[in-house]
Amino acid sequence: MDIHINGKTIPINMDGDTPLLWVIRDELNYTGTKFGCGKALCGACTVHVDGEPVRSCSFPLKAAEGRKITTIEGLNDKVSVAVQKAWVDNHVPQCGYCQSGQVMSAVALLRAKPKPSDQDIDNALGGHICRCGTYQRIRTAIHQAAKSIG
Amino acid sequence: MKQEDINLERRGFLANSGLFVGGLIVAFHVPSVLTKAMAAEAPSPKTVYPPNAFIQIAPDNTITIVINKLEMGQGVNTSMAQLIAEELECDWASIKSISAPVDPVYNHTVFPMQMTGGSTALSTSWDQYRKLGASMREMLKMAAAKRWGVSDSEVKAEKGFVTHPKKGKLSYGELAEEANKMQMPLNPPLKKSKDYKIIGQSIKRVDAVEKSNGTAVFGMDVRLPGMMYAVVARPHIEGGEIASMDEKAARAVPGVLDVVKFGKGKAAVLAKNTHAAKVGRDALNVRWKENQNSKASTDDMMKDFRERAEKKGLVADERGEVDDKLKGAKKTIEAAYEFPFLSHAPMEPMNCTVNFDGKTADLWSGHQMPTMDNGAAAKVLGIKPDKVNIYTTYAGGSFGRRASKTSDYVIEACELAKVVKKPLKVAWTREDDMRGGYYRPMNFHKVSVGFDDKNQLLAWRHHIVGQSIMANTVMAGMIKNGIEETVVEGVAKTHYDIANFRCEQTRADTPMTTLWWRSVGHTHTAYAMETMIDEVAEVSKQDPLEMRRKMLAKSPRHVAVLDLLKKQTGWGKKKAPKGRAWGLAVHESFGSVVGQVAEVSIEKGQPRIHKMWCAVHCGQVVNPEGARTQVEGAIVYGLSAALHQQIQVKDGQIVQGNFNDFPVMRIQDMPKVSVEFVKTDEPPTGLGEPGVPPSAPAVANALYQLTKKRLRALPFSRELNA
Ligand code: FES
Numbered sequence: 001m002d003i004h005i006n007g008k009t010i011p012i013n014m015d016g017d018t019p020l021l022w023v024i025r026d027e028l029n030y031t032g033t034k035f036g037c038g039k040a041l042c043g044a045c046t047v048h049v050d051g052e053p054v055r056s057c058s059f060p061l062k063a064a065e066g067r068k069i070t071t072i073e074g075l076n077d078k079v080s081v082a083v084q085k086a087w088v089d090n091h092v093p094q095c096g097y098c099q100s101g102q103v104m105s106a107v108a109l110l111r112a113k114p115k116p117s118d119q120d121i122d123n124a125l126g127g128h129i130c131r132c133g134t135y136q137r138i139r140t141a142i143h144q145a146a147k148s149i150g
Numbered sequence: 151m152k153q154e155d156i157n158l159e160r161r162g163f164l165a166n167s168g169l170f171v172g173g174l175i176v177a178f179h180v181p182s183v184l185t186k187a188m189a190a191e192a193p194s195p196k197t198v199y200p201p202n203a204f205i206q207i208a209p210d211n212t213i214t215i216v217i218n219k220l221e222m223g224q225g226v227n228t229s230m231a232q233l234i235a236e237e238l239e240c241d242w243a244s245i246k247s248i249s250a251p252v253d254p255v256y257n258h259t260v261f262p263m264q265m266t267g268g269s270t271a272l273s274t275s276w277d278q279y280r281k282l283g284a285s286m287r288e289m290l291k292m293a294a295a296k297r298w299g300v301s302d303s304e305v306k307a308e309k310g311f312v313t314h315p316k317k318g319k320l321s322y323g324e325l326a327e328e329a330n331k332m333q334m335p336l337n338p339p340l341k342k343s344k345d346y347k348i349i350g351q352s353i354k355r356v357d358a359v360e361k362s363n364g365t366a367v368f369g370m371d372v373r374l375p376g377m378m379y380a381v382v383a384r385p386h387i388e389g390g391e392i393a394s395m396d397e398k399a400a401r402a403v404p405g406v407l408d409v410v411k412f413g414k415g416k417a418a419v420l421a422k423n424t425h426a427a428k429v430g431r432d433a434l435n436v437r438w439k440e441n442q443n444s445k446a447s448t449d450d451m452m453k454d455f456r457e458r459a460e461k462k463g464l465v466a467d468e469r470g471e472v473d474d475k476l477k478g479a480k481k482t483i484e485a486a487y488e489f490p491f492l493s494h495a496p497m498e499p500m501n502c503t504v505n506f507d508g509k510t511a512d513l514w515s516g517h518q519m520p521t522m523d524n525g526a527a528a529k530v531l532g533i534k535p536d537k538v539n540i541y542t543t544y545a546g547g548s549f550g551r552r553a554s555k556t557s558d559y560v561i562e563a564c565e566l567a568k569v570v571k572k573p574l575k576v577a578w579t580r581e582d583d584m585r586g587g588y589y590r591p592m593n594f595h596k597v598s599v600g601f602d603d604k605n606q607l608l609a610w611r612h613h614i615v616g617q618s619i620m621a622n623t624v625m626a627g628m629i630k631n632g633i634e635e636t637v638v639e640g641v642a643k644t645h646y647d648i649a650n651f652r653c654e655q656t657r658a659d660t661p662m663t664t665l666w667w668r669s670v671g672h673t674h675t676a677y678a679m680e681t682m683i684d685e686v687a688e689v690s691k692q693d694p695l696e697m698r699r700k701m702l703a704k705s706p707r708h709v710a711v712l713d714l715l716k717k718q719t720g721w722g723k724k725k726a727p728k729g730r731a732w733g734l735a736v737h738e739s740f741g742s743v744v745g746q747v748a749e750v751s752i753e754k755g756q757p758r759i760h761k762m763w764c765a766v767h768c769g770q771v772v773n774p775e776g777a778r779t780q781v782e783g784a785i786v787y788g789l790s791a792a793l794h795q796q797i798q799v800k801d802g803q804i805v806q807g808n809f810n811d812f813p814v815m816r817i818q819d820m821p822k823v824s825v826e827f828v829k830t831d832e833p834p835t836g837l838g839e840p841g842v843p844p845s846a847p848a849v850a851n852a853l854y855q856l857t858k859k860r861l862r863a864l865p866f867s868r869e870l871n872a
C-alpha cells in the first residue's frame with residue numbers, strides 16, 4: 001500500500017497490523033515521533049491523521065490507507081511555528097522526549113479552537129504524560145501561542 | 151528508504167549530536183611544556199583541566215562547549231555553558247553545547263569517574279567551568295598581546311573579541327590556535343557576582359528548539375545501517391532463567407530475523423523493526439524455571455521489615471537519653487510508615503545500541519555513568535576499554551535509572567551483541583522498563599515520639615528498615631559500619647533541635663534490585679520527618695511554621711526559606727479558602743533547602759492539589775527559569791508517586807506494567823506552582839532532586855487538616871480508597 005506522509009507518497013510493504021508508530025519510526029525514519037507506552041496511555045506517539053491527533057502506537061497501518069499523515073517533521077504552518085516558538089520562550093522542554101506529542105496535540109487544538117480555555121487545554125492535552133512535569137509551562141505556552149496568532 | 155538516505159541521515163545525526171567525528175573535536179593537545187608546568191604548579195592533577203578539552207573555538211567565532219554531564223532534562227547543556235561563557239566574555243549567541251566523549255579529563259571533580267548524579271552538576275562544575283572559561287579568556291588575551299607586541303595588561307576581552315585601544319580587535323576565532331599554545335594560567339581571575347552578565351540570567355535552553363520540533367536525538371532514535379531491533383525476554387526478578395520457550399512461534403512472526411539465547415538464561419528476538427521484535431518476543435511465551443523467588447511477594451517483604459523494626463538497629467545518629475525519656479513520657483505517638491518500591495519510569499524506556507564487529511564496539515545511549523558503562527562493555531565483549539567508543543545521546547529522562555550501578559542495560563546489550571556481532575539496538579517496552587528492576591527500595595519506618603506533661607516534645611526514636619542500594623556494588627565502600635547514607639539521610643543528622651534523638655538502621659534485603667530514585671533516601675525520610683513534625687506541632691499546640699523556625703534556628707538556610715515561604719503565602723495572616731487547607735514541609739537535601747506549602751481540597755473523595763508555593767535556597771541560581779522548571783518537575787514527580795505509585799510483587803511477578811496501573815499526574819492534575827529563590831551569591835548547591843522530598847509531606851499535612859487522618863502508608867490511594 002501507499003502511505004501519504006508529510007506531503008509525500010511512499011510505498012510500504014509491511015504487515016497491515018503494524019502500528020503506524022513503527023512504520024513511521026523504523027521504516028520511514030521519522031524519529032521525532034516517540035514511543036512511550038505502546039498502549040495509548042501517554043501521547044508520546046501522537047501524529048495527525050487527516051488533521052486529527054491520533055496515538056500512532058495504537059493505530060494500525062492499514063487504517064492509514066488513503067489518509068493524510070503528518071508527523072512533527074511535517075509541521076510548518078503558522079500555528080505550528082507559533083506553538084514551537086512559545087515552547088522555546090516558556091522553557092517548556094526538559095528532557096524533551098514527550099514534547100513532539102504534546103506539540104502535535106497543541107497544534108491540533110489551536111487549529112480547532114484558536115482561543116482555547118484552560119478546560120479545552122485539559123481536554124486536548126490530558127492524554128499526555130510528561131515525566132519531567134512541564135504541564136504548567138505547556139498551558140502558558142498554548143495561551144501565548146493563541147495570543148500571538150491573533 | 152534508500153541506503154544513501156540512511157547514510158545521510160546518519161551523518162546528519164552524527165554531526166547534530168556532536169559525536170566527535172570528522173575532526174570536529176581533535177585530541178586535546180596539551181603541549182608538554184604545559185603538562186610539566188601543570189605538574190609542578192598544580193596541587194593535584196585532577197584540579198587541572200586543559201581548556202581546549204572543554205572549549206573549541208572555530209575560525210568563524212562559534213564556540214563549542216563540551217559538557218561532561220548527561221543532558222537528561224535538567225538543563226546542563228545550557229547552565230554549564232553559562233558558566234564558561236560568563237568568564238570567557240563571549241557572545242552567548244555563538245555558543246553551542248555538546249556531550250563529552252569518555253575520557254578521564256571529563257571525570258567528575260569529586261568522584262573518580264565520568265558521571266552525572268547526586269544533583270552535583272552545577273555545584274561541582276561551578277569552579278571548574280568558570281575557571282576553564284577564565285583560563286581560555288586569559289590565553290586568548292595573551293595570544294593577541296603577543297601578536298600585537300603589547301603587554302597582556304593592555305588588552306581587553308569582550309563579546310568574542312580581544313581589543314586594544316590602538317591595535318584594534320581580533321576575534322577569538324582568529325586567535326584560537328595561538329591561544330591554545332599559551333601557558334595556561336592556573337588561577338585566572340574570576341568575576342565578582344555583581345559583574346555577572348550571563349550567570350543569573352534566564353537564558354533560553356540551547357536544546358529547546360530541537361526538543362520542540364522533533365529533531366533532538368535520543369538513544370531510542372539511533373539508527374545504524376543494517377541495524378536489527380531486539381526485544382528481550384527477561385525475568386521479572388533478576389536471576390530467573392528460561393525453562394522453555396516457543397522459538398518456532400517467534401520465528402513465524404513477519405519481520406523476525408533471529409531468536410538468540412544469551413547471557414544468563416535470557417532470550418532475544420531480533421527483527422526488522424521494533425514492533426516485529428516485540429511481537430516475536432511475546433510469541434516466545436517463555437516459561438521461567440522455578441527458583442527461590444517464584445513465590446516472592448511485597449506483602450511478605452513488608453511483613454519481614456515490620457518484624458525487624460521491633461529489634462534494635464544499628465545506630466546512625468544519637469543524642470541525649472532517648473529510651474529513658476520515652477519511658478518517662480506523659481504521652482507518646484507510635485507511628486509506622488510504609489514506603490513501596492517505585493519505578494523511575496522515565497519517558498524514554500531503556501535502550502542501548504551496539505555495533506560490535508568482534509574487535510571494536512560503538513555504543514549509543516543516554517549514558518549517565520559512561521566510565522562504568524565503558525568498562526562494563528569492554529569486560530563483557532572481551533576487548534580493551536579503549537576499543538569501546540561511548541556516544542552519549544540526549545536522555546529522555548532518567549531520575550536515577552540511567553545511572554545504573556551495575557550498567558545492567560549496557561551489559562545486556564553487549565552480551566547480545568557478542569553473540570550476534572552485527573549492529574543492533576535493544577529496545578525496552580514500557581512493561582520491560584517497569585518490570586526490569588532497579589527500583590527505589592521499599593522502606594519501613596517505626597517512629598516513637600514522647601511528650602512531657604506540658605505536651606512539649608521530649609524524645610524521638612526513629613528506626614528505618616530498608617534495603618541497601620550500594621551493597622554488592624563498586625560503591626559498597628561508602629557504607630560505613632553498616633550505616634548507609636542513602637537509607638538514613640534526612641533523618642540521621644536532622645537539623646531539628648531535638649534534645650533526645652536516635653536514628654537506627656536495619657538493613658533488610660529482598661530479591662529485588664534497587665537504585666537511586668530522584669532524591670534517593672530523602673524520598674521517604676523527608677516524608678516521615680515532616681509529617682511527624684506536623685503531629686508534634688499539633689500536640690504541642692504550636693504553629694507548624696513557627697515551631698519549625700524555632701527548632702531550626704541554628705540553620706540559616708532553613709530559616710531563610712521559612713521566612714521566604716511566609717512572605718509568599720502570607721502564612722499566619724492569611725488562610726486557605728473555604729473547603730481547602732494548607733500544609734507545610736521543609737527539607738534539606740543535596741546541600742539545598744526547599745520549603746513548600748500545598749493548598750489542597752478533597753473532590754469526590756480524591757485529593758486535589760490546587761497550589762504549591764516553593765521557597766528554595768540553593769546558593770547562586772545560574773538560570774532562574776531553568777531552575778524553576780526543575781522544582782516544578784520535582785513536584786510532579788514527587789506527588790505522582792505519593793498519590794498513586796507503587797511497584798508490587800505477587801508470586802514472583804511485578805504487578806504493575808504501564809501507566810494505567812502506575813499512574814502519573816497529568817495536565818489537569820497540575821497545581822499552580824510558584825517558585826522563589828533566596829537571594830545569595832553563595833556557590834550553587836543541588837537542585838535537580840531537592841524539590842521532590844517536601845512535596846508529599848506538604849500535601850499530606852494539608853490533607854490531614856481536611857480529613858483528620860494521618861496517611862502513613864504510601865501511596866495515599868492505598869488508605870484513601872481503602
Ligand atoms: S506510545 Fe502511544 S500513547 Fe504512549
Ligand code: FES
Nearest residue numbers: 095096130131132
Ligand atoms: S519533557 Fe521530559 S517527559 Fe516531558
